[in-house]
Amino acid sequence: MSFVMGHRNRCSPSKAPPPGRVDTSSQLRELRARLKAMALDAFIITRDDGHQSEIPANRDRRYTYISGFSGSDGIAVITREWGAALWTDGRYFLQADIQLSCDWLLMRVGQPGVPHLIEWLVEVLPENSKIGADPKLVPNSVWNAWTSQIGDSSNSLIEVFENPVDRIWNSTTGRPPYSDHKAYVVPERFSGRKWEDKIKDLRAKLDAEGANAVVVTALDEVAWLLNIRGYDIPNNPMVYAYVTVTTNSVNLYVNESKLSTDVKIHLKALSCYSEHCTQIHSYDALIGDLKTNQQKWKKVLLPSRCYNSPGASRAIYSAIPPKKQLAIPSPIIFMKARKNRIEIGGMREAHIRDAVALCDFLAYLEEAIAAGKEWNELQVAQEVDQFRREQNLSRGPSFPTIAGFGPNGASPHYSPFESSNLLKIDGSSTLVLDSGGHYLDGTTDVTRTIHLGTPTDFEREAYTRVLMGSIQLASLVFPFDVPMNSIDVLARGPLWEAGLNYLHATGHGVGAFLTVHEAPITIAYTMGNLTFQEGYFFSDEPGYYHEGHFGVRLENVLEVVKKKTKHNFDGQYFGFVPVTYVPYEPKLINVKMLSPQHRKWLNDYNTKIRTLVGAELKRQHRLKGFYWMMDKTGYIPEHDSSSSSGSISVTALLLTAMQFVAFSRRGL
Template identity: 35%
Template sequence: MSQERLEALQQALFTQQVQGFLVPRCDEYQNEYVPAADERLAWLTRFDGSAGLAAVTTNRAALFVDGRYTIQAKQQIGDQTIEQGELAPSAIADWLCDALGEGDVLGYDPRLHTEPGLAPLKQRLGERGIELRALDTNPIDHIWQDRPATPCGPARPHPQTFTGEGSDSKRQRIAHLLADKKQDALWLANPEVCAWLFNIRGSDIPHLPVALCMGFLYTDGSATLYLAESASGDALRQHLGTQVELVNDKAALFSAAERQHVQRVWADPQLTNCWTLQQLRSREIQVLLERDPITGAKAQKNSVELEGSRAAHIRDGAALCEFLAELPDAVKREGFGELEAVQLMREKREQREGFTDDSFDSISGYQGNGAIVHYRVTPQSSLPMKAEGLYLIDSGGQYPDGTTDVTRTVALGEFPTQAKEHFTRVLKGHIAIATLRFPKGTCGEQIDAFARKSLWDAGLDYAHGTGHGVGSFLSVHEGPQRIGKAHTSVPLEAGMIVSNEPGFYLAGEYGIRIENLIFVKECAEYPGFLEFEELTLAPIEHRLIEAELLTDGERKWLNNYHQKVNDTLLPLVSDKTKAWLEQATQAI
């Protein structure tokens, strides 16, 4: 946090007559990935991870991040006078109660927070006589002199050949759920919800192929959709049809709802910001705060989407193999480092049909940087790579027929002996999830321990979830399903795509993660049970496997998986990569 920016913000707080301010890492849509114009947290603190919050008072400042970003945050904070804490309501509340006193006011931008997100703070601060106050304007926006403009690129139709269902059908399907709940309208809180419902895509957010939009869906299947004027061309209007009214002013959304005589609105409390709820309640509209039905519908991919994902993963797997095959020679070249590896991976994907963008900023970690769970390489941090040690590459691609996300850890030469045991225990956890059969109604938190057991047996663990949902040419991190320790109460259902990514990280030395995308399907052998099927196709590093630690069943799974990888990808790669692939997929 530069002293000038901090002092400017503290002066702005004085002007607004508050003693503190919250700076979350999000935008008004609660997106994980945000446009440059909404990178307020990075502007203020230098921390550019995907999850974090800063609290600033007149004489103190703190940055709160989760376990994925602890090391990264410390590095990016550097010598700044800023404290660091855990991104947990209790830790944030403790710090605020220590930094503020009775009668003080903590300001926040209501467009950047949700009511459930603020509730624990509101209660704790209220007990200490500290007021939590919504501000009309964000003070950072006034002092950020060179703040980029909000993007408003064109929205485009996403063909039914990729979606498997038309927008009319989707709108009617969700409208029936509205009627069942006796609600007049559904609040469409963010671009991902709108992208799925209207079968549209865009390019307003890095790595997330959406246009910035929000709107209302009504019980007759009609809708009002906010889009910037420059985003809605003739092709889009024709695609949406007469049942969808386009407006280019957010205030016009609420006027449209009044014209529709909306009195009851269903809104997802986790997606809907406080400002929107203020707008609805000020018009005496009753709000039903429950999970958006689109979130669950979007998560369950239909047969067309699953087939598209299979096809995208085949092309993506071939690109990854080309990268991995070239890597041993590349690391021998002078000047080749983590950043050059990211560029090489991008080049290989760009050669594959349909590739439009990375699905997130690639995590390219050599040696100790691999232990930074969500490490983001920069020209300043990029380590030169050598033909020794471990290298972790976590990357993915956006294709019109699917979104990919894959992590491989490879040995570039000699490596610490203990790494074999660590890698093999991670692999055992990966296979445990991949081969799991479970009854319908099972939630992700109920299976998470299978991924960790082998590590736990050795007194080891990892500080991130085991799996997250993935969209269909949408966000690489999609809810509501996940596999992790945290409670979700969301059953895994057929058609859901999730990642399977246990890991282990030895600070300062190396990181290990093995990630495949898998999808949930009905178990043919046992009615009422579900199981997983692999989507990701890429070899798992042989040299890091301690074969004696694998059971016969685990060995069989690995050999079968590698045979499938070889059979599927061999016709799609160069002659040089063919030789590498056959070697990398040999049975053990």
């Protein structure tokens, strides 16, 4: 049996490697020597840390050290004698192809002929091979899937607690330390609720499930539950910690040097002898304590996978006997995703200030380019981050800013901070700017695509189709039980009509001064069937990427709200309200392609920008940004003889979406 592995860019001897390619041959040699000493035939390296974080600390980016690939999603597999391979999704195909040296196979997940990693290992390894992985870094659900896929083959999956990567990657080989910054308290005026009340609600959910304890492993859940934040994860205000909550105790496992006296007072940890305070334990004591304390527990809730939340690690599951495990999604996921009144208000306010920063920056950028000044992508990213830092309550970027010009914009997660191929910004192509900020009262994530010259007809068509899809999704009013995945077709429909598409999800949840990618929300027709709740916030971000030429992406954060409808046939109805208010680029919009409904939505949106963002721009005396915003938000005639009949397409897409709903209701 053989597999089509996919083309690698410039891997023939006659071609020079592209800028940005990383030579990891020495790391591979050292790791293979370690595998031989450990009697392992292969080793799997995930991108996870002990909390299964989407973005781990730099010290925990083991698969980047071994492979050179810096994307946020990937799994590396190194065999002793049969090659090395990396699996990643469509967001990173171009980036991985550039960064991986020719020692690596690139497995483009979801593409024809690409095997699962265990399928590949079983194929290439000899019989009776030992495949190692670190159980502290692998979600239990993933470990079980790997075990099942190995099946009846003679190969075996081995728990390796002493990670061989850690033996070759240390301070002498450039491994960075963890952050030494201390945690801090999020006041109730931003969190909206006391941590003690959240614990009370969590205990009620444990009681309803018949559980005596829960292990909280995800860092954003720890931060939300206890109303604390920190600096341990780049661009995410998290503290490395675990929490266990029982009927009569709250236990925080953390490096105690991270906790100031103020935080300990906040957690009532200075003298704790009841269920209403927090006991502090060493970070490394969790597994041992679980093995001891499980003897007095009848049932322990261990987080299982919930779409984009991986759940607890194999090591944590192994500490609790199977008969005592209650493996279900963490209830905190849903408690946290549904924002309270204070959090909702904070998210709205944070997005207005964020829009002020973006309007002011884009006005500054356009003026600079028009004056003949030279800018590259890295300067764009650095400057927009600085404009955000000037806003009240700013706590820095919510992720590394993506600023991709021309062909670099065709890589959805292109990072100028890591690029060896920075491009100069000019008027020849599009610039995709995907950026966001953390504020004490909220988190933002917004993408705009601009053009500083004269766009081509195809660039305008692609941009307009992406805009149409974004509007169609944002305009939807729907019954409460419509699955999230079914609305994806609304955003993709205008692109599909022209034979275009994009290889990433249409949307993700957004936290309130937490992670910019928040469980459980994922808008993708291939994933899940959860339903929306009032107070959820998520991104609406269709795109199009013309490899080697240009990219387009437009992203707003939407709030889920209750809708009053003329009739009430099927219970409660929901809809969406944008909280992102940043102008679109008029020169990239082919107005003739827009239906009257699209035009009305766009005019209403522009009016909101002028009202909400305009007032704040003037209050902050940012007149350059104000006049730029006014210029970009002009009125579009809503009816003319040349307008598109796009409303017919919307109806067809809605029918398609409702077919998804019907199938899900029937369990098909």
